[in-house]
Amino acid sequence: MTTTTLGHSPFTRASYRGIDLYAPNRAPSRVDLSDNTNRHGMPPAAAAALRNLDPETVTRYPNLYAHTLKESLASYCGVPAGCVVTGCGSDDVLDSAIRAFAEPGDAIAFPSPTFPMIPIFAQMNGLRPIAVPYSAQFEIDVAGLLATRPKIIYICSPNNPTGTLTSTDCISRLLSESSALIIVDEAYIEYGGQSLAQLAVTSDQLLVTRTMSKAFGLAGLRVGYAIGSPGIVAEVEKSRGPYKVSTVAERCAVAALDSDMKWVEQRVVEDVVARERLFDELESLGLSPIRSQANFVLVPVRAAAEVALSMRQRGVAVRPFTALPVVGEALRISVGPWKMVRECLDALQASLEERA
Ligand SMILES: *Cc1c(COP(=O)(O)O)cnc(C)c1O
DSSP: EEEEEEETOOOGGGGGGGGGOOOHHHHHOOOOSOOOOTTTOOOOHHHHHHHHHOOGGGSSOOOSSHHHHHHHHHHOOOOOOOOEEEEEHHHHHHHHHHHHHOTOOOEEEEEEETTTTHHHHHHTTOEEEEEOOOOTTTTHHHHHHHHHHOOOEEEEEOOOTTTOOOOHHHHHHHHHOOSSSSEEOOOTTGGSOOHHHHHHHHOOOOOEEEESTTTTTTTOEEEEEEEOOHHHHHHHHHOOOOOOOOOOHHHHHHHHHHHHHHHHHHHHHHHHHHHHHHHHHHHHTTTOOOOOOSSSSEEEOOTTHHHHHHHHHTEOOOOHHHHHHETTEEEEEEOOHHHHHHHHHHHHHHHHHHHH
């Protein structure tokens, strides 16, 4: 008989030994501003589509590659449907793209700090993840990224967790000065910044990933997508495989895109107002938040883990970071209805005062 240490079996492949389960604290909280999802609830047409779904439909397989969803996404983004690929969340699209375009041993370079799933997907696909720190002003280090001789460069804009943008000029420089595939993650594009979707259609070197998990309030349905040239998206689709978007997810996502745009746009406007107000309130607590273009604000805070724990005891969840490159210790606070943000600010103030 063999015994196994936690998370390992005798069959674990060597390259997976350093990978841990992704397990942020997801314990329920009265006010949850920890994961950047839309806190205004489900868009109404999507909710109606869910209620009205004929249960019989789930006895059959979904569409192979979600062609009705592609049509709706294409008209939302103003691109041809042949330039769209979908997936089980944009995580799935990112993972598939990495697998499609890089061989084991290739490098994937990314500014740091950024989306923590990227080094994990890199390792799971046998790639070498190479983090290249942002400047103190959160500009990407173009020369530093190129010097890693990467097969893929990943840029998140607006960036999670800083909320900062990478300019189109910087992306253009990457495109002209390297032969790498450039992946631009626009998970938060509804909240700020200029989309590169149009550029992706005509470039054969650019893939723009997006999601319905954030502004659209459908994280539980797992609907992500990407925009690229027909040649690029076909390779991602092949790598992704069939049946990745469920029938339930496709129906609700199509309903949201076709009939809920007003709702989504209004919630985005509210969240942007709340974001600016949150920024000001954090400053008046004596903190130095980072100016954000997303639906969250990153604020450097000493003893971030302890402060987050103390906020949790007051019923408010935010995301602590203990050692971010460039930033150090910080809290990432999502925005939502102002009442929630107000409660969060009160819990933060009380937690900071308790430590003072
Ligand atoms: C939330 C998030 C995603 C979205 O992931 P899904 O799998 O679509 O839910 C992708 N990229 C970044 C940077 C994110 O923060």
